[in-house]
Amino acid sequence: MLTPEEVGHIAGLARLGLSPEEIQTFGKQLSAILDYAHTLARLDTEQVAPTATVLALENVLAPDRAEPSLSQEDALANSPQVQDGQFRVTAIME
Amino acid sequence: MSDYETVIGIETHAQLCTASKMFCRCQVPASAVGGGDSQQPSPPNSLVCPVCLGMPGALPVANRQAVEQVLIAALALNCRIPERSWFDRKNYHYPDLPKGYQISQSQSPLGRNGWIDIQVDATIKRIAISDVHLEEDTGKLTHVGGSSLIDFNRSGVPLMEIVTAPDMSSVDEVREYALELRRLLRYLGLCSGNMEQGAMRFEANVSIRPQGSSTLGARVEIKNLNSFRALLRSVEYEIERQQRALQQGLPIDRETRGWDEEKGVTYVQRSKETAEDYRYFPEPDLPVLEIDTVWVERLRQQMAELPQQRRTRFASQYGLSPYEIALLTEDRDTAEYFEAAANAGRELDISPKVAANWITGDLFGLLNAAHRDIGDVRIPPRQLVELLALLAENAINIPTAKHVLRVMFETGQAPKEIVVAEGLGQIADRDRLASLADSVLDAHPDIVAQYKGGKQTVLRFLVGQVMKATQGRADPQLASQLLEEKLRSA
Ligand SMILES: [Zn+2]
Numbered sequence: 001m002l003t004p005e006e007v008g009h010i011a012g013l014a015r016l017g018l019s020p021e022e023i024q025t026f027g028k029q030l031s032a033i034l035d036y037a038h039t040l041a042r043l044d045t046e047q048v049a050p051t052a053t054v055l056a057l058e059n060v061l062a063p064d065r066a067e068p069s070l071s072q073e074d075a076l077a078n079s080p081q082v083q084d085g086q087f088r089v090t091a092i093m094e
Numbered sequence: 095m096s097d098y099e100t101v102i103g104i105e106t107h108a109q110l111c112t113a114s115k116m117f118c119r120c121q122v123p124a125s126a127v128g129g130g131d132s133q134q135p136s137p138p139n140s141l142v143c144p145v146c147l148g149m150p151g152a153l154p155v156a157n158r159q160a161v162e163q164v165l166i167a168a169l170a171l172n173c174r175i176p177e178r179s180w181f182d183r184k185n186y187h188y189p190d191l192p193k194g195y196q197i198s199q200s201q202s203p204l205g206r207n208g209w210i211d212i213q214v215d216a217t218i219k220r221i222a223i224s225d226v227h228l229e230e231d232t233g234k235l236t237h238v239g240g241s242s243l244i245d246f247n248r249s250g251v252p253l254m255e256i257v258t259a260p261d262m263s264s265v266d267e268v269r270e271y272a273l274e275l276r277r278l279l280r281y282l283g284l285c286s287g288n289m290e291q292g293a294m295r296f297e298a299n300v301s302i303r304p305q306g307s308s309t310l311g312a313r314v315e316i317k318n319l320n321s322f323r324a325l326l327r328s329v330e331y332e333i334e335r336q337q338r339a340l341q342q343g344l345p346i347d348r349e350t351r352g353w354d355e356e357k358g359v360t361y362v363q364r365s366k367e368t369a370e371d372y373r374y375f376p377e378p379d380l381p382v383l384e385i386d387t388v389w390v391e392r393l394r395q396q397m398a399e400l401p402q403q404r405r406t407r408f409a410s411q412y413g414l415s416p417y418e419i420a421l422l423t424e425d426r427d428t429a430e431y432f433e434a435a436a437n438a439g440r441e442l443d444i445s446p447k448v449a450a451n452w453i454t455g456d457l458f459g460l461l462n463a464a465h466r467d468i469g470d471v472r473i474p475p476r477q478l479v480e481l482l483a484l485l486a487e488n489a490i491n492i493p494t495a496k497h498v499l500r501v502m503f504e505t506g507q508a509p510k511e512i513v514v515a516e517g518l519g520q521i522a523d524r525d526r527l528a529s530l531a532d533s534v535l536d537a538h539p540d541i542v543a544q545y546k547g548g549k550q551t552v553l554r555f556l557v558g559q560v561m562k563a564t565q566g567r568a569d570p571q572l573a574s575q576l577l578e579e580k581l582r583s584a
Contacts, residue, residue: 013185052201053376053378055381059384060155064159065114066114067120067121069141070143070144072139083243085137086138086243087246089189089241090240092189
């Protein structure tokens with residue numbers, strides 16, 4: 001079972017603000033998901049080489065030739081706020 | 095100062111020389127490839143597509159050229175190349191990172207366990223390279239009032255990250271490392287090395303310990319160093335800051351610091367995430383790279399001569415001094431210019447040494463004054479040597495040669511044309527100079543008297559008068575000889 005602190009930390013990494021009640025609720029759900037995923041740990045993988053992918057492909061590479069991009073107008077079309085040809089968001093202060 | 099030992103490691107982000115981005119075929123913005131001042135910066139968000147904007151469902155495809163460039167760098171840095179390599183997602187949230195993760199390499203860098211030799215004073219020191227890997231750049235944020243504006247043109251531009259072991263122990267070593275690395279990448283044509291355009295960026299890890307102590311102090315990481323100057327100044331500042339703290343019995347925390355260029359100080363940055371928090375995992379959208387020996391050997395064949403190899407060859411082949419070699423091998427264009435001149439010199443009987451002198455002396459002077467690189471010079475190496483041949487056969491004298499070189503530099507004209515057009519041929523005609531010498535002596539009886547009174551240095555003045563009378567075209571040695579003969583016999 002994840003502690004409330006762990007749940008809060010994970011939520012923080014995802015930039016989610018959770019109330020104490022939500023931490024309770026989601027903490028239980030997240031723990032259940034992790035437990036379920038953990039059933040995989042029961043498998044004996046002693047003889048199986050670690051793998052980074054399940055794709056049966058390798059060296060899929062494109063030649064270095066520039067092609068046309070989207071227009072600025074199209075690129076910005078989904079943005080709720082635009083200024084000077086750029087996406088505008090609330091400033092994040094470090 | 096020597097009461098403490100310093101331990102420094104450097105991480106370098108170098109932008110590769112590709113036409114298109116790392117995982118899509120958007121063009122790399124001109125300002126990001128070091129295309130020179132003439133190129134207009136692209137309008138913001140005009141070199142973007144669903145892949146580099148992080149839109150759902152977009153499929154990245156890796157750039158072959160970028161992968162090969164990093165493999166070449168890894169080979170040049172004497173790294174071990176893995177048989178399998180893949181990309182990982184580095185997860186964090188920031189507005190300049192549209193996907194919510196950066197595609198990087200954490201588990202299987204393209205190069206590992208290499209080294210580079212640097213020279214500080216007369217000592218060679220080997221710096222271990224722990225990791226060379228490939229990743230993508232983020233967008234560019236501009237803060238305006240309470241908002242941030244984002245331009246994603248740089249998003250997805252290929253970056254090579256080169257990480258050293260903590261092997262450096264002084265600011266001098268850091269400087270030599272950074273310069274040698276830049277030289278190497280430029281020689282191999284992998285990175286423009288253009289600092290103003292952000293083609294190389296650094297991070298430094300600095301820790302110190304009292305001399306003789308076996309436990310190292312906490313590691314302080316300085317981020318976002320965008321120039322050599324910032325790198326060197328920040329490391330110097332940080333060493334002093336940590337020494338002062340230890341002397342005062344204050345703790346040094348393991349932390350990330352930023353660099354304030356204006357105040358010249360490092361400052362604590364709220365550390366965003368720990369390595370664990372990045373939750374690296376293999377990028378599921380990109381198949382693995384299988385790197386067989388055929389591929390590696392083909393790249394090794396393609397590899398241009400490295401700076402260190404060229405320095406060694408210049409010493410044995412041309413018999414130049416270490417100082418001349420250092421100047422001539424600073425970048426590939428200069429080295430190649432010199433070699434072309436040395437080759438042309440073989441036919442015209444001009445020694446490499448003489449060509450080297452003129453290149454590192456007068457030609458460098460002209461280039462510096464004009465803020466130009468040797469790559470743009472209008473004097474073909476062969477014409478430089480033709481000029482030196484005119485000098486060697488006494489057709490012109492040294493001041494005239496310098497003048498002709500300047501005209502060649504400005505106009506691109508051949509030396510012989512200039513000499514003929516300006517009537518600059520040296521006067522080495524004995525009779526003509528003899529009669530000039532006579533009239534100079536007649537005009538300056540007082541100087542002649544001084545000479546006869548034992549003040550032989552006035553001969554220089556008399557030679558100067560002959561030169562003046564010929565607008566600098568007289569053969570000064572012959573003039574001097576003739577004047578001396580006349581003074582002795584008179
Ligand atoms: Zn793109």
